[in-house]
Amino acid sequence: MPSLPSILPAASWEQLFATPYSPSASVIVDRLQAGEAAELAYLTFKSCRELLETAGNGPADNEGVVALVARADGRPVGLVLAEPMRPRDDGNATGQKRLLLRSVFSNLLWQHKGIGKLLIASLETAARDSGYSSIQTEYTPKLESFEAFERLLASAGWGSPQLFMEESLFWIKDMVDGDWLKRVPQLPSDYELVTFDQLTEADRAGLHVRLNSDDIPQGLSPFAEEEHLVPELSVGLRHDGKIVAWMSLLRSPVVHDALCYRSLYVDPSLRTANGLGPIVAAEAVRRHAANPIAEERPKGIFNTHHTATKQMNFVRKRLLPCCFDTYAFRSSHLVLRPSSSA
Numbered sequence: 001m002p003s004l005p006s007i008l009p010a011a012s013w014e015q016l017f018a019t020p021y022s023p024s025a026s027v028i029v030d031r032l033q034a035g036e037a038a039e040l041a042y043l044t045f046k047s048c049r050e051l052l053e054t055a056g057n058g059p060a061d062n063e064g065v066v067a068l069v070a071r072a073d074g075r076p077v078g079l080v081l082a083e084p085m086r087p088r089d090d091g092n093a094t095g096q097k098r099l100l101l102r103s104v105f106s107n108l109l110w111q112h113k114g115i116g117k118l119l120i121a122s123l124e125t126a127a128r129d130s131g132y133s134s135i136q137t138e139y140t141p142k143l144e145s146f147e148a149f150e151r152l153l154a155s156a157g158w159g160s161p162q163l164f165m166e167e168s169l170f171w172i173k174d175m176v177d178g179d180w181l182k183r184v185p186q187l188p189s190d191y192e193l194v195t196f197d198q199l200t201e202a203d204r205a206g207l208h209v210r211l212n213s214d215d216i217p218q219g220l221s222p223f224a225e226e227e228h229l230v231p232e233l234s235v236g237l238r239h240d241g242k243i244v245a246w247m248s249l250l251r252s253p254v255v256h257d258a259l260c261y262r263s264l265y266v267d268p269s270l271r272t273a274n275g276l277g278p279i280v281a282a283e284a285v286r287r288h289a290a291n292p293i294a295e296e297r298p299k300g301i302f303n304t305h306h307t308a309t310k311q312m313n314f315v316r317k318r319l320l321p322c323c324f325d326t327y328a329f330r331s332s333h334l335v336l337r338p339s340s341s342a
């Protein structure tokens with residue numbers, strides 16, 4: 001999919017200042033009404049506007065997205081958005097229903113007045129009533145309201161924030177000049193590099209079989225977020241008729257001038273210090289740099305989970321010197337007890 005257009009209009013001053021703070025206003029929280037999504041777009045991040053539109057489709061068609069609106073004397077002053085987590089989003093298939101908090105916003109004039117707390121409490125009730133076992137959120141310390149958000153979570157009883165992932169950004173022109181690229185091993189003669197648009201039906205079928213049997217973790221699937229995939233820049237490695245490694249590249253739906261280096265994977269039996277990971281990563285970098293897409297998306301972005309020790313070492317030693325920014329993502333969650341025992 002191309003970079004997300006602003007499918008909903010941005011905030012206007014009229015919207016922001018339409019409802020001045022009033023301590024005597026009656027504040028309630030209820031569900032998003034039909035046809036209301038567009039006018040509430042200023043109460044969420046640009047990257048969540050598509051989600052808001054989905055919520056606005058109504059119960060039959062909203063894919064379980066929860067959108068709750070805080071209203072002061074009937075006028076919207078806050079919005080919380082959450083969506084069901086896919087069963088294996090974190091490689092942790094427990095069979096329990098979990099909700100992902102995507103955004104919580106208070107109108108600027110109503111911040112620090114308890115609206116955030118009210119929205120989070122209402123989300124908790126709605127999630128429990130719908131049979132969710134927990135709510136999770138993932139966020140960056142780059143948020144302007146980082147401190148307020150963490151205080152909000154703490155006062156609502158969420159677990160203490162955990163560092164779980166590092167995100168790094170680079171200019172492709174710097175990465176393609178990186179020292180590590182010069183030291184990437186030669187491709188062994190019995191391996192073949194292919195781009196994803198060259199994958200055969202047999203390659204795809206073989207990958208799907210391994211994904212369905214959990215041989216390959218869903219989170220590292222070459223087909224993850226396929227709607228954003230750039231097949232001509234995503235690279236696979238074929239060996240003995242099997243795709244054994246890959247680096248998939250996506251158009252980042254969040255950072256509109258970046259390609260997301262999404263899934264780097266090497267078959268466990270071949271993780272023998274033969275450099276197959278760096279080989280596919282390097283090929284993807286070279287292709288990104290040489291493609292006209294580098295004008296529209298001159299940046300690369302990648303995430304490294306704290307638990308992936310080998311990958312973290314590779315990133316720290318080789319890639320980080322070519323990056324201009326890196327920061328740790330944090331996560332927090334709230335465990336829900338069923339309504340009857342609450």
Ligand SMILES: CC(C)(COP(=O)(O)OP(=O)(O)OC[C@H]1O[C@@H](n2cnc3c(N)ncnc32)[C@H](O)[C@@H]1OP(=O)(O)O)[C@@H](O)C(=O)NCCC(=O)NCCS
Pocket residue numbers: 102103104105106107110111112113114115116117118139143144145146147148149151152155
């Ligand atoms: C984060 C946000 C939703 C908080 O909403 P809010 O309506 O101001 O929150 P509340 O008034 O209910 O306050 C909740 C807690 O945050 C604290 N807080 C609120 N604003 C704060 C600020 N500017 N600085 C420090 N703490 C702040 C409050 O003191 C309260 O903590 P306490 O219970 O320990 O006293 C709001 O700042 C916002 O809309 N930010 C922009 C969007 C965003 O970044 N959302 C978070 C990521 S999804």
